Amino acid sequence: RKLHKDEILELYLNQVYYGSGAYGVEAASRTYFGKPVNDLSLSEAALVAGLPQRPSAYCPHRNLQAAMRRRDIVLDRMAKLSYITNTQRDKAKREQPTIEPKIDSPNGWKAPHFVAYVLAQIKQRYDDDFLRDSGIKVYTTLDYRMQLIAEKALRDGITRNSRSLHVKEGCFVCIDPATGYVRAMVGSVDPKSEFNRCTQGRGRQPGSAFKTFVYAAAIEAGMTPFDEIVDEPVSFQGVGVKLWTPSNYDRKFHGVVTLEQAFVRSINIPAIKLADQVGIDNVIRIAKAAGIQSELEPYLTTAIGGVRGVHPIEMASAYGTFANGGVHVEPISVLRITNWRGDTIAEFATTATRAISSEVSQTVDYLLRQVVADPTGTGHRVNNVPEARGKTGTTNDDRDAWFVGYVPGKLVAACWAGNDDNSPMRRAFGGSLCAPIWQQFMLEAIRLHDAAARDRQHRSSGRRRSSRRAMGFHKYAGTDAEARGGVSARGGCWCPHRVDVSTASAYPWQADRIPAPGDRD
Incomplete structure (x- = not known):
């Protein structure tokens, strides 16, 4: 249809650039004055109206005096055309504008560590001038409701134990294992910290959480959870001429145990021997x-996590492979990027590869389930999360605590806690410190996941559809402080190529090895 010139002007004013990343008059009003455009004074409105001619040069954050001179030109023109009186013009010129400070750091963003993580990826593709001036919108995988749950769970857990366990820091990351979509990322207990412990630095030692890969290798070699191994004193040739004599965390030896018992109770010696x-x-x-x-x-x-360090996002992604039947899906945080007109200028897809055979993955999945389901398991604390699987990790001197786990076909998450200076905590274990944080998150997040799935099924009438969440480093008409947060609620995000993970009780190795009740212990 043909547009009236007033409609054309309205469209223009709601899309044109006003500087400082603000697109549209409403976004400009909130960016510079922190309020809706309808609440602007005459002086403030004139200042905003003068910006589109040279938004970078007149930007109040860069050159307030130039912005005010441009404002005065607008006021003079309005008085000349009789939109305002000379008295109103003179009063507006005398008004000194109070400009909202520009947010240049993640401290003012919603989901600040996720936003910074995404921005770092985008900067590999586009330069700063393009990001500042082009009005792009970045559609991401973040579920902001889950993000808020993760932030609260982590901060509650660390704050609650800070003094008694001597723990100051932690991080949490959640991924959809079937799609690789990063759903939540909390890089620090302190939202003002610009260091993302989920992804940056050299990582932290994973402790016993790494044993999962040892047992996967053992299963691949033909062993079963019911095979026996002796937990006993043993020494190995170390680096150089030194012998390494490892010990268990409880400083005890447990004799003959099954692989399942050793894994469930997280005994070190069997993992090293395997x-x-x-x-x-x-x-x-x-x-x-x-x-x-x-x-x-x-x-x-x-074998027991004695590595230089791994990142929590790696651990979550790797455990997601077992949640996914042995198929590894690379984590992804950006779905697509559009320009100011809404045209897609870049799209991003997940990559999935068969990493581990389905038989091996299914057996490891069983072991991870027993860590939670068995009352002697180090992860039994989270047993009230339906179908939860997971593994704890605690390093020497309690310097690192972990819980990494998943609910098949739904979500996988990793939680780490410790101190940035690597100082020891006080009897802080993965099962007692990180597992409750993971539990608090999962109990709420899985409900959101399931409710969204039911809602999609109901709305689609059997047809699968997808909706996506947008995050932008832009401001635009019709939005409010999401410009400060950088995250805009655009509905859930769902991928149609979900991999269903079987939770049947019969595993490949159980065909002729199902034990009689009471035989396992």
């Missing part, structure tokens, strides 16, 4: 295939 038997290189190969990208050295200490 790694020695199947070859540490095979353990590393499986860990890399599952999603670990950090350097892993070919020493037996790696």
Whole structure:
């Protein structure tokens, strides 16, 4: 249809650039004055109206005096055309504008660590001038409701134990294992911290959470959860001429145990012996295939997490491989980018590869379930999360605590806690510190996940559709302080190519090895 010139002007004013990343008069009003355009004074409105001619040069954040001179020109023109009186003009000119400070750091953003993580990726593709002036919108995988749940769970858990356990920091990341979509990311207990512990630095030692890859290698080599191994004193040739004599966390030895018992109770010696038997290189190969990208050295200490460090996002992604039936899906945070007209200028897709056989993955999935379901399991604390799987991790001197786990076909998440200066905590274990944080998040997040799935099914009448969440480093007409937060609620995000993970009780290795009741312990 043909548009009236007033409609054309309205469209223009709601899309044109006003500087400081603000597109549209409403966004400009909130960016510079922190209020809706309808609440602007005559002086403020004239200042905003004068910006589109040269938005960068007149930007109040860069050159307030130039913006005021341009404002005065607008006021003079309005008086000349009789839109205002000379008295109103003179009064407006005398008004000194109070400009909202520009947000240049993540401190004022919603989901600040996720936003910074995404921005770093976008900057690899576009330069700063393009990001500032082009009006792009970045559509991401973030579920902001889950983000808020994760932030609260982490901060509640660390704050509650800060003094008694001597713990100051932590981080949390959640991924949809079937799609690789990063749903929540909290890089620090402190929202003002610009260091993202989920992704930055050299990472932290994962402790026993790394044993999952050892047992995957053992299962791949033909072993079963019911095979027996002796937990006993043992020494191995260390680096140089030194012998390495490892110990268990409780400083005890437990004699003959099954692989399942050793994994469920997180006993060190069996994991080290298994790694020695199947070859540490095979353990590393499986860990890399599952999603670990950090350097892993070919020493037996790696079997119990004695590595330089891994990032929580790697651990979540790798455990997602077991949640996904052995298929690894690379984490993804950006779905597409559009220009100011709404045209798609870039799209991003997940990549999925068969990392581990479905049979091996299914058996590891069983073991991870027993860690939670078995009352003796180190992860039993989270047993009230339906169908939860997971593994705890605690390093020497309680310097690192972990819980990494998932609910098949739904969500996988990793929680780390510790201190940035690597100082020891006080009897802080993955099962007692991180598991409750993971539990608090999952109980709420899974409800959101399930409710969204039911709603999609109801609305689509059997046809699968997708809706996406947008996040932009832009401001635009009709929005409010999301410009400060950088995140805009655009509905849920769902991918049609979900992989269904079987939760049947019969595993491949159980065909002729189902134990009689009471035999396992």
